[in-house]
Amino acid sequence: MVFSVxxxxxxxxxxxxxxxxxxxSQRWNNLALISLFIxxxxxxxxxxxxxxxxxxxxxxxxFIAISSYLSILFILALLSELTFYIMQQYAITDIISAxxxxxxxxxxxxxxxxxxxxxxxxxxxQHQWRLKIEAESCTKLQLLQARIRPHFLFNSMNSIAxxxxxxxxxxxxxxxxxxxxxxxxxxxxxxLITWSKEKELSQRYIDIEQQRLGERLKIQWHTxxxxxxxLIPALLIQPLLENAIFHGIxxxxxxxxxxxxxxxxxxxxxxxxxxxxxxxxxxxxxxxMALSNIRERLHTHFPDNASxxxxxxxxxxxxxxxxxxxxxxxx
Amino acid sequence: xxxxxxxxxxxxxxxxxxxxxxxxxxxxxxxxxNGLEAIDQVNNEEPDIxxxxxxxxxxxxxxxxxxxMSIDNPPAIIFTTAYDxxxxxAFESQAVDYLLKPIRKERxxxxxxxxxxxxxxxxxxxxxxNREISYRTHISAQIRNNLFLIAIKDIYCFLADHKYVTxxxxxxxxxxxxxxxxxxxSLEEEFENSFLRIHRNALIRKDNIEALxxxxxxxxxxxxxxxxxxxxxxxxxxxxxxxxxxx
Numbered sequence: 001m002v003f004s005v006x007x008x009x010x011x012x013x014x015x016x017x018x019x020x021x022x023x024x025s026q027r028w029n030n031l032a033l034i035s036l037f038i039x040x041x042x043x044x045x046x047x048x049x050x051x052x053x054x055x056x057x058x059x060x061x062x063f064i065a066i067s068s069y070l071s072i073l074f075i076l077a078l079l080s081e082l083t084f085y086i087m088q089q090y091a092i093t094d095i096i097s098a099x100x101x102x103x104x105x106x107x108x109x110x111x112x113x114x115x116x117x118x119x120x121x122x123x124x125x126q127h128q129w130r131l132k133i134e135a136e137s138c139t140k141l142q143l144l145q146a147r148i149r150p151h152f153l154f155n156s157m158n159s160i161a162x163x164x165x166x167x168x169x170x171x172x173x174x175x176x177x178x179x180x181x182x183x184x185x186x187x188x189x190x191x192l193i194t195w196s197k198e199k200e201l202s203q204r205y206i207d208i209e210q211q212r213l214g215e216r217l218k219i220q221w222h223t224x225x226x227x228x229x230x231l232i233p234a235l236l237i238q239p240l241l242e243n244a245i246f247h248g249i250x251x252x253x254x255x256x257x258x259x260x261x262x263x264x265x266x267x268x269x270x271x272x273x274x275x276x277x278x279x280x281x282x283x284x285x286x287x288x289m290a291l292s293n294i295r296e297r298l299h300t301h302f303p304d305n306a307s308x309x310x311x312x313x314x315x316x317x318x319x320x321x322x323x324x325x326x327x328x329x330x331x
Numbered sequence: 332x333x334x335x336x337x338x339x340x341x342x343x344x345x346x347x348x349x350x351x352x353x354x355x356x357x358x359x360x361x362x363x364x365n366g367l368e369a370i371d372q373v374n375n376e377e378p379d380i381x382x383x384x385x386x387x388x389x390x391x392x393x394x395x396x397x398x399x400m401s402i403d404n405p406p407a408i409i410f411t412t413a414y415d416x417x418x419x420x421a422f423e424s425q426a427v428d429y430l431l432k433p434i435r436k437e438r439x440x441x442x443x444x445x446x447x448x449x450x451x452x453x454x455x456x457x458x459x460x461n462r463e464i465s466y467r468t469h470i471s472a473q474i475r476n477n478l479f480l481i482a483i484k485d486i487y488c489f490l491a492d493h494k495y496v497t498x499x500x501x502x503x504x505x506x507x508x509x510x511x512x513x514x515x516x517s518l519e520e521e522f523e524n525s526f527l528r529i530h531r532n533a534l535i536r537k538d539n540i541e542a543l544x545x546x547x548x549x550x551x552x553x554x555x556x557x558x559x560x561x562x563x564x565x566x567x568x569x570x571x572x573x574x575x576x577x578x
Contacts, residue, residue: 150414153414155413158342159340161433162345214341252388
């Protein structure tokens with residue numbers, strides 16, 4: 001920031017020396033003096049603002065802006081007075097001999113006021129821009145992690161490493177499952193796929209987790225009523241199954257069971273995922289992104305008549321998705 | 332050398348068994364699938380090294396480690412994990428041994444050769460930096476060199492008497508008591524959600540209160556379910572007990 005202040009100050013010094021057209025002979029001398037004065041001002045203001053920072057940083061933006069600006073003007077006035085005094089005392093130059101004291105002060109305050117306002121504005125915008133970039137990259141990462149729990153990825157890798165020795169055929173199948181799942185996860189998931197495809201993806205996911213959790217994971221599917229050609233947002237069910245495993249199965253020594261059931265009445269689909277809830281006193285802190293992500297996607301595809309609700313009853317946790325029935329045109 | 336492998340996933344244990352056997356045929360390998368089993372195994376088998384997974388059902392690796400640290404000659408502990416953003420930062424900062432799954436054979440060998448014993452300070456820091464997984468589900472006591480666990484849900488009260496804290500608990504339906512090393516103050520802080528201080532020397536489980544009994548000499552006793560004699564409530568703590576009983 002200090003470097004930018006020096007550059008801005010030097011540019012201002014150039015402009016001020018170049019502006020008057022009739023003083024060609026003295027130009028370089030003037031530039032040196034004006035530079036000295038402006039840099040002195042600029043660096044002094046930067047130093048004072050840095051010192052002020054701990055005292056004003058907790059106030060509102062408006063207060064910070066006004067107090068910074070006023071302190072800059074104050075320093076400008078102070079240094080102008082000092083300069084005027086020194087120059088008069090030692091008669092260093094005749095630049096100011098022609099101008100009155102009052103004129104010198106107002107001149108400096110006006111020019112300095114305008115330039116410092118522009119500079120402050122520039123730094124403010126630059127700061128906002130930097131914040132925005134940081135925020136954006138942060139949300140992108142969160143979105144990605146909402147789709148892929150890092151735990152799942154690394155645990156699966158570990159399962160594969162283990163299976164490779166003892167049951168290479170299963171390792172092969174799990175690798176294929178993982179590839180298929182990730183191909184869908186990494187796609188822009190704002191699309192609709194058929195229920196049969198979604199069910200297949202979910203079952204591949206369960207297949208991977210089954211290897212890891214063994215008997216602890218029990219799952220039942222009662223979804224025969226849902227037509228295969230029904231269209232639903234891609235990867236709607238898989239994150240809900242992931243949640244069920246994370247909160248209901250993994251924390252229990254003896255595991256638990258998940259039931260996926262479907263209802264269909266020619267206009268509407270209802271898919272519910274139920275899992276036995278862990279009785280452990282402390283619940284695991286989950287990733288709330290999954291639910292809000294699903295809600296958002298449902299809203300994009302079916303703005304008014306789709307929903308996801310969650311509730312707990314008698315130690316069973318329910319996540320229920322309802323949406324209108326749309327289907328792929330028959331080929 | 333005897334090595335205990337602790338992991339809730341059979342495949343993860345299987346892989347470690349393979350790797351360790353490849354490194355040295357003479358390693359004696361034993362297994363446990365959660366923290367509780369791990370403590371049993373340490374009691375019975377006295378392994379030299381424990382390879383401890385962090386996230387496990389029943390009792391997680393950090394809690395099991397904190398109990399193991401209280402025995403006289405604890406085994407060296409190497410943590411293993413697939414992914415734990417916060418735990419790993421803590422391990423780095425405390426220079427604690429850990430291995431990332433899938434574990435490489437060379438890394439495993441290096442860790443086994445250089446593993447050092449954890450100290451209490453390191454462990455405390457780990458707990459503070461991992462709030463989510465550092466709660467205790469059990470209290471441990473050492474009886475004749477063996478570590479002995481009491482589930483928090485079985486405890487009626489903690490009573491301080493001079494230097495020692497006695498814990499009264501439900502042992503398979505019968506009332507039992509034992510001396511533990513924790514202080515009443517630290518227990519009160521740790522379990523403030525489920526336990527309440529009723530006297531300078533007593534901490535009781537909140538959901539076990541039955542009734543308040545006023546004595547003829549002005550003292551107030553608190554009757555707990557399943558506990559024959561009442562416990563004295565000091566004047567300072569009486570209002571808080573009353574408030575709790577109203578809700």
